[in-house]
Each structure stands twice: as structure tokens, then as C-alpha cells.
Amino acid sequence: MKIIKTSATLLCLAIGTLTFAQGRVLSKDEAIELALRNNFDIKVARNEVKIADNNQGVLNSGYLPSITATAGADYNRDDSTIEFPGQLNEDGSPRPDQDLYKAEAQRYSSALNVNYTLFDGLGRFYNYKRLKEQYQLSELQARETIENTLLQLFSVYFEVARLTENKNVLQEALEISMQRITRAEYAFEYGQNTKLDILNAQVDVTNDSINLLNTQQQLRNAKRDLNVVLNRNLDASFEVDTLITFIPKLRLEELIAQAELNNVAVLQSERSLAINEYDIKVNKSGYLPTVGLTGTYGWNLNQSAPSAFFPGTNNETWNFGLGASLTWNIFDGGGTTVRVKNSRIAYENQELLKEQVKLQVDRDIRNALDIYENRLNIYRIQEQNVITNQNNFERSREQFQLGRITSIEFRQAQINLLNAQTNKNLAKYDAKLAELQLLQLTGQLLNIEL
Incomplete structure (x- = not known):
């Protein structure tokens, strides 16, 4: 009875108390939607696109x-005093001093000035075109961030799925080991x-319980990692979809054939090349003159204080003026030529970088x-290996129940099946992740149903 109680305690620890709450299934599409809406990196990338959009507007042209x-x-x-030394009045008396107290003078002015560059050597025209290209480049950079984030998302999502399936396999193995104890x-x-058979079964239950506990802990950690990518409550409970489908080979070949037209790194190099081309034209504008127009409309009011000799005056003026200017920097010390x-x-370097990117992308694809293809083949082999080990295990169980093989031989068949199942789970998600990485290189990661 003591042995039975010990085994029951192990089973409760492995399956009962440490099994976290089950939640609803978080589908792949829902995970993508949450990441696109909540992920920090994607939010920052979209804000960068907004900045580039503001820069390309007419207000910045x-x-x-x-x-x-x-x-x-x-x-x-x-306040002043005016003296007249040596001056006499008509009656011969000295002319008295004259005091001016609180002699106030006021001046008011306002003006409206308009300046417009009529021609600047086409510099602003090409700069405006350059900003348009910069906006498109920022969109591609945001797309690259989204693609990398989705790869990160599915790397964690598939890890949760793999550990979920491993947990189920280990739970089944533990239940089989518990049945062995009862039989023994x-x-x-x-x-x-x-009694040695009972002790062997107990050892196997202990090992299976520890493996299950470790897998449960890894699964909880992986779910928290996924919640971080989705930017939501770390304690949010959920299950994941463990169903995996692969893209047909013919469809994959079509996507690979169009990779150069859709790969984000190639597209970014093309946009950068266009920006460098406009840089040349912007710098060339320094060879041409600048023509500008100016306009002024103003109002002035002068209120002068009275003096000893003149009365005070009020002078109000309205003025309107137009002007044109031409500036031609015939020689600026060679600065424009150097630029x-x-x-x-820089344009030639960007052309070389573009060719380098194309070559690297072709290699990466x-x-x-x-x-x-290698991982997919491994997965197919592991699938067959599971079938083989499943058949071997079932036959071993029959022979064990008939007493024709030892518990050690039966345990070895169980371990072989357990290893085959966990290896198949690993191979399945490795193959799918490799497919997603290939889709990213073809530029189709955001356009394919997963």
C-alpha cells in the first residue's frame, strides 16, 4: 500500500497540481493579428513610416x-530745458529759458513679408522626388521588421506547439508506467x-514524472515568451494549433522564381539606388542660379512730440513693394564639384551593393x-519511425503481458517510442519554420495562408 501511495503522489504532482489552466486555442491567424496590432517593434516601424510620410508632403517640399x-x-x-544765452526779447530783456515737460513721441509699425523661390536650379524638385523614394524605403524597412517579427512569433508559437505535444506524449508514458506498477x-x-520488478517500475515512474514536470515548466516559459511577442498579459492562458500543413512543391517553385521581384532586401537596394541618383541631381543644382520673388505690405505711424521751434506731428504711411532677385554662385571654391x-x-557603390545583395539573396534562397527539403525529408522519415516504433511497442506490450519479455525490454520499447514521437514533433516544426524562412526570402511571407 505504501508503494501505491507513493506512485499516486508522483502522478498527482506531474499531472494534477502543476498542470496549468487550459485556455482557448490561439490560432495562427489570431496570433498574427495580435502581433501586427500590439508588437512594440512593429509599432515603432509604423511610426517611422509616418515620419517619412510627413517628410514627403508638400509642406516639406x-x-x-x-x-x-x-x-x-x-x-x-x-523732459528738457532750452536756454537762449545772449538772446534778448524785443523789449531788451533777456530771453527766458523754455521748459518742455513730458514731450512724448510714439512710433508704430507693422509689415507682411512674402518670399518665394521661383527657381533654385531644380534642387527642390529632385529633393522632393528623393523624399518620395525615402518614404518607399521606410515602408520596405517596416515590412522587413514585420517579417522578422512574424518569424520570431512563429519560432515561439511552434515551440509552444512542440512542447504541448511532448507534454501529451510524456503524460501517456507516465500513465503506462503507472499501469506497470499496478501490474507488478x-x-x-x-x-x-x-519486488525488483516493482522497484524498476517505480524508478521509471519517477523518471517519467520528472520529465513531464520539466516539460510543463518549459511550456509555461514558452507561453510567456509568446505573450511578450504579442504584447499582452504574461499570464494569459491559451492553447495553440498543432496542425501543420506544407506548401505544395509546384507553388513553392513559382514563389522562388519571382523572389528577385519581391525580396525585401533587393527592393530596399533598388530604392537606395534611386535615392543616390537624386542626390547627384540635387548637388548639380548648385551650378545653376536661384531666382526669388519678394513682396512687402506695411503700415507705419509716427507721432512726434512738439519742440521749441516746431509743433508735434502725426505721420501715417502705407507701403507696398515687390521685388525680384537672381543669385548665381558662379564659383564656390569647388564645393559643388566635390559634392x-x-x-x-556613392551611386556606384550602391550599384555594387545592389549586385552583392542579389547574389547573397540567391545564395540564401x-x-x-x-x-x-532536408528537414522535410527528416520529418517524413520520423513519421515512419513513429509508426515502426508504435508497432514495436504494441507487440512488446503484448509479450510483456504474457510474461515473455522482461520489464527492462518493455521499458526500452517504450523509450524508443517516446524518443521517436518527440523527434517527430521537433522535425515537424523545424521543417515548417524552414519553410517560413524560405517564404521570407521569396518576399511572400505576408501573402501566404499559414
């Missing part, structure tokens, strides 16, 4: 005029075996396809 308004006010107050105890009571030469060199 230089095509609009600048309008400034100015206003001013001045106030002066003078009854056989011992009837004198059909020794044009450097931008051309070939490697990824080779890895995918």
Missing part, C-alpha cells in the same frame, strides 16, 4: 512661399515476480530551400 509678419512699437518721453504489485502478491563627384561615387 520647399515649393510653398514663406510669409512673415512683423510689428513694432516705440515710445519716448523727454498484483503479480508480486500472487508470487509471479519479485557631385562624391555623390556619383538556395541554402534555405536545401535546408527546407
Whole structure:
């Protein structure tokens, strides 16, 4: 009875108390939707796109005029005494001093100034085109972030799925080991075996319980990792979809054939090349003149204080003016020439980088396809291996129940089946992840039903 109680305790620990709450199934589509809506990296990438969108707008183009308004006010107050030394009145008396107290003067002004660059050597035109290309590049960079995040998402999602299936396999193995204890105890009571068989079964139950507990812990950690990617409550309970389907070979070949047109790294190199081309044209604009227009509309009011000789005056003025200017920097010390030469060199470098990216992408696709096909073949082999070991285990169980093989031989058949099942789970998700990595290289990761 003591042996039975010990075994029951192990079973409760492995299956009961440490089995976390089951939640609803989190499908792959739901996981993608949550990641696209909540993931921090994706949010930052989308904000970068918004900044690039603002930069490419007409308000940042230089095509609009600048309008400034100015206003001013001045106030002066003078207290003065004017003396007339040696001057006499008509009656011959000395001319008295004249005091001016609180002689106030005020000046008010306001103006509206308009400046517009009519022509700047086409610099702003090409800069505007450059900003458009920069916006498209930022969209591609955001797409790359999304693709990398989805790969990270499915790497964790498939790890949760693998550990879920391993947990089920280990639970089944533990239940079989528990049944062995019961059988060994009854056989011992009837004198059909020794206590050694019971002890062996206990050891196997202990090992199976520990393996199950460790897998449960790994599963809980993996679920928290997935919740971090989805940016939601770390304690959110859920299950995952363990069904895996693979893309047909013909469809995959079509996607690979179009990879150069869709790969995000190749597209980014093309946009960068276009930006460098506009840089050359922007720098060349320094060779041409700049033509500008100006306009002014203003109002002035002067209120002068009376003096000893003149009365005070009020002078109000309205003015309107138009002007045009032409500036041509005929020689700037060679700065424009250096900038044009450097931008051309940068363009040549970008062309080389584009060719390098194409070559690397072609290599990466070939490697990824080779890895995918190899892992897919391994998965097919592991599937057959599970069937073989399942048949071997069933026959071993029959022979064990008939007493024709030992518990050690039966345990070895059980371990072989357990290893085959966990290896198949690993091979299945490795193959699917390799397929997703191949899809990313073809530029179709966001367009395929998973």
C-alpha cells in the first residue's frame, strides 16, 4: 500500500497540481493579428513610416512661399530745458529759458513679408522626388521588421506547439508506467515476480514524472515568451494549433522564381539606388542660379512730440513693394564639384551593393530551400519511425503481458517510442519554420495562408 501511495503522489504532482489552466486555442491567424496590432517593434516601424510620410508632403517640399509678419512699437518721453544765452526779447530783456515737460513721441509699425523661390536650379524638385523614394524605403524597412517579427512569433508559437505535444506524449508514458506498477504489485502478491520488478517500475515512474514536470515548466516559459511577442498579459492562458500543413512543391517553385521581384532586401537596394541618383541631381543644382520673388505690405505711424521751434506731428504711411532677385554662385571654391563627384561615387557603390545583395539573396534562397527539403525529408522519415516504433511497442506490450519479455525490454520499447514521437514533433516544426524562412526570402511571407 505504501508503494501505491507513493506512485499516486508522483502522478498527482506531474499531472494534477502543476498542470496549468487550459485556455482557448490561439490560432495562427489570431496570433498574427495580435502581433501586427500590439508588437512594440512593429509599432515603432509604423511610426517611422509616418515620419517619412510627413517628410514627403508638400509642406516639406520647399515649393510653398514663406510669409512673415512683423510689428513694432516705440515710445519716448523727454523732459528738457532750452536756454537762449545772449538772446534778448524785443523789449531788451533777456530771453527766458523754455521748459518742455513730458514731450512724448510714439512710433508704430507693422509689415507682411512674402518670399518665394521661383527657381533654385531644380534642387527642390529632385529633393522632393528623393523624399518620395525615402518614404518607399521606410515602408520596405517596416515590412522587413514585420517579417522578422512574424518569424520570431512563429519560432515561439511552434515551440509552444512542440512542447504541448511532448507534454501529451510524456503524460501517456507516465500513465503506462503507472499501469506497470499496478501490474507488478498484483503479480508480486500472487508470487509471479519479485519486488525488483516493482522497484524498476517505480524508478521509471519517477523518471517519467520528472520529465513531464520539466516539460510543463518549459511550456509555461514558452507561453510567456509568446505573450511578450504579442504584447499582452504574461499570464494569459491559451492553447495553440498543432496542425501543420506544407506548401505544395509546384507553388513553392513559382514563389522562388519571382523572389528577385519581391525580396525585401533587393527592393530596399533598388530604392537606395534611386535615392543616390537624386542626390547627384540635387548637388548639380548648385551650378545653376536661384531666382526669388519678394513682396512687402506695411503700415507705419509716427507721432512726434512738439519742440521749441516746431509743433508735434502725426505721420501715417502705407507701403507696398515687390521685388525680384537672381543669385548665381558662379564659383564656390569647388564645393559643388566635390559634392557631385562624391555623390556619383556613392551611386556606384550602391550599384555594387545592389549586385552583392542579389547574389547573397540567391545564395540564401538556395541554402534555405536545401535546408527546407532536408528537414522535410527528416520529418517524413520520423513519421515512419513513429509508426515502426508504435508497432514495436504494441507487440512488446503484448509479450510483456504474457510474461515473455522482461520489464527492462518493455521499458526500452517504450523509450524508443517516446524518443521517436518527440523527434517527430521537433522535425515537424523545424521543417515548417524552414519553410517560413524560405517564404521570407521569396518576399511572400505576408501573402501566404499559414
